[in-house]
Amino acid sequence: MTIVAEPSKKIVCWSCGGDNDADTQFCANCGKLQPYTPTDYFAFFGLPRRFQLDTAALEKQFYRLSRKFHPDLYARASAEEQRWSLEKSSVLNDAWRTLRDPLARTEYMLGLAGIRLEVQSRDASDRAVENGTAKQQVVPPDLLEEVFELNMQLEEMRMAKASGSDDPETRGSLEAARQNFDAQLKASEQDLHRLWSEWDAAAEADDGSTQQAAQQRMVDLLNRRSYIRNLMRDVEAALKS
Numbered sequence: 001m002t003i004v005a006e007p008s009k010k011i012v013c014w015s016c017g018g019d020n021d022a023d024t025q026f027c028a029n030c031g032k033l034q035p036y037t038p039t040d041y042f043a044f045f046g047l048p049r050r051f052q053l054d055t056a057a058l059e060k061q062f063y064r065l066s067r068k069f070h071p072d073l074y075a076r077a078s079a080e081e082q083r084w085s086l087e088k089s090s091v092l093n094d095a096w097r098t099l100r101d102p103l104a105r106t107e108y109m110l111g112l113a114g115i116r117l118e119v120q121s122r123d124a125s126d127r128a129v130e131n132g133t134a135k136q137q138v139v140p141p142d143l144l145e146e147v148f149e150l151n152m153q154l155e156e157m158r159m160a161k162a163s164g165s166d167d168p169e170t171r172g173s174l175e176a177a178r179q180n181f182d183a184q185l186k187a188s189e190q191d192l193h194r195l196w197s198e199w200d201a202a203a204e205a206d207d208g209s210t211q212q213a214a215q216q217r218m219v220d221l222l223n224r225r226s227y228i229r230n231l232m233r234d235v236e237a238a239l240k241s
């Protein structure tokens with residue numbers, strides 16, 4: 001796999017004066033821990049920025065670095081080295097949690113491309129906190145009819161519950177809707193994997209416009225997923241008796 005060269009700066013080892021790449025964690029010459037420099041999670045792990053990742057290799061690297069950054073190893077080191085080991089341990093944990101999770105990694109990659117996803121929470125207060133400005137959730141056009149129908153069924157269910165009865169027919173429809181949404185989520189995962197490989201291949205080929213098109217489709221896909229998940233939550237709440 002070719003690794004697209006990102007602009008890399010050099011740093012000089014604080015201990016031996018040797019030259020190192022800016023992302024180096026330990027001096028190539030003397031092995032001393034280097035200062036923490038803010039960097040993206042891929043660079044932190046020494047990985048190319050790709051949607052598809054060798055998670056087994058990532059895990060191995062995570063455990064290796066966890067041991068090497070462990071603050072106990074720096075108990076007798078300088079105050080700076082102690083601080084760097086703490087900073088790096090903390091970034092390592094965040095990076096690991098983000099990169100190992102396929103959806104978190106996707107959102108993170110899109111974030112690196114300057115794309116912020118719509119916050120899809122239905123709770124207005126959550127949304128205000130996360131997004132600054134309340135944004136109306138947009139119904140994906142192909143779901144409009146389904147959502148309209150679903151809202152009527154949810155309302156019928158609420159009315160039935162309020163009057164202390166059950167409505168087996170509506171319950172059946174809601175159960176079918178839940179299964180349908182579940183199937184749509186599973187299908188969208190496969191679509192996402194296809195978009196990942198499209199983007200990664202375009203990155204290898206330095207084809208920016210294909211990358212951008214794939215990114216946009218990922219954004220639409222993730223927004224759609226998030227919309228469906230909210231619908232499912234409503235359906236599941238209504239089905240609980």
Ligand SMILES: [Zn+2]
Nearest residue numbers: 013016027030
């Ligand atoms: Zn050194």
